[in-house]
Each structure stands twice: as structure tokens, then as C-alpha cells.
Amino acid sequence: MSKEELLKKIKGGLIVSCQAQENEPLHSDFIMSRMALAAKVGGAVAIRANGVKDIKAIKEVVDLPIIGLIKRDYPNTERYITPTLKEIKELVEVGVDIVAMDATDRDQNDGVSLEEKVKFLHDNGVLAMADISTLEEGIIAQVKGFDIISTTLSGYTSYSPQIKEPDFKLVEDLTKSVSLPIVAEGRITELNDLKKILKFNPFSVVIGGAITRPQQITARYVEIINSCK
């Protein structure tokens, strides 16, 4: 699929993030594949997924474009979303359409620059998504050759706003200042969050926990019940 065809498929649509790590109740490649199938039935245009095992299982039942990432901790960096070229190679090998990686202004830990990582993906016919946390990082990601920018990491770096709601301002600022496709991602929970974010005309939207993490959904209802006691 060409870059244009791929972008056309995800433009204006909902991307569902289907992720459950080892410490989460739904950690299972089978369950993530069913989550992805449910997302497809509901009208999702693409799936964002973590790890080779989950991605393989998802690809068996869902033919939507896959944005792949590998969350992995290393001792010498705060980066954990596809932090090194090793994870990028694993994702290319499993056959994802887009690789999402940390493109924040934090230490690179493998001696390979973001430009080189993007080039490796392009040489293999895969698009590069920059997971960023500030406007400046988005602007730099564009210069470094990324294809798509996502607001994934706002609230998860020490220097970005630590807020409970989505970073609406970042989505607005990016759509005004950066010409690349801007994906709104992170803490989109209420339908009204989504309506508000769509006013800024993002290229597409990623929703994860509010759809695929039932422990989070349950906790929101429990909070309301407790606050009414």
C-alpha cells in the first residue's frame, strides 16, 4: 500500500488502541485480537497495538492498518515506546504499516538518531509516527522526516502539562503550526472530549483505555457512585 493510500484509509477516522501489558488484567494476545475485531466491527479505521505477539494475533483476525509499537524499559533512558532500533526491526519484521516511537526531547539510548530510525522505516516501506509531548517536539519531528505526529506523550514527560483531560491546546497548536497529519491521542474519555477535539480538525483520533481497558471504565463509574454517597 502506498503512503497516500494508507493515509487516506485513516484520515478522519477512529484508531483504537488495543493494549494490555503484563500488569494489566486483559494481558493476552487472544483478548487483544478480539478487542481489535470489536473495534473493527464498531467502525475503527486502524488499530494501535503493542508487541509482536499481540500484533501477530490481531493481524490474523483484522485486516485494518496496524500502528505498531513495542513498550520496553531500558535502564539508561526514560523512553519506553519503541525506544531503540531493535524494537523497530521487530515491528518491521512482523509487518506493521506504521511504527510509533518516542520522539520526545529525551536521551536517545542506542546511539541511533531519530532521523536514522525514520530512514530505516522508509527504506522498508513503513511509515513513522512521532509520539510527542509538546509543540516544539512536533515541529522537530516534522524536520526529522516523520510522516505522522501524535500527541501520545503529553502528560507523560516531566515538562508537559500534567492534566487529567486530553491536551486540547497541543492538538490545536500542532494543527495550526505543523503541516504533517496530526493525530489526537491521550486521555480522550468522554464523548464531549472527542467533540471538542474534533473542532481542531485533527487528521485522526486514537482512543485506547476508554474503549479497551475495562478496569479504567469500571473505576470511572465507581468514582461517581462513591462521590454520591
Ligand SMILES: CC(=O)N[C@H](C=O)[C@@H](O)[C@H](O)[C@H](O)COP(=O)(O)O
Ligand atoms: C502514554 C502511553 O504509554 N500511551 C500508550 C501508547 O501507546 C497507550 O497505553 C495508550 O493507551 C494510548 O496512547 C491511547 O491513550 P488512551 O488510553 O489515554 O486513550
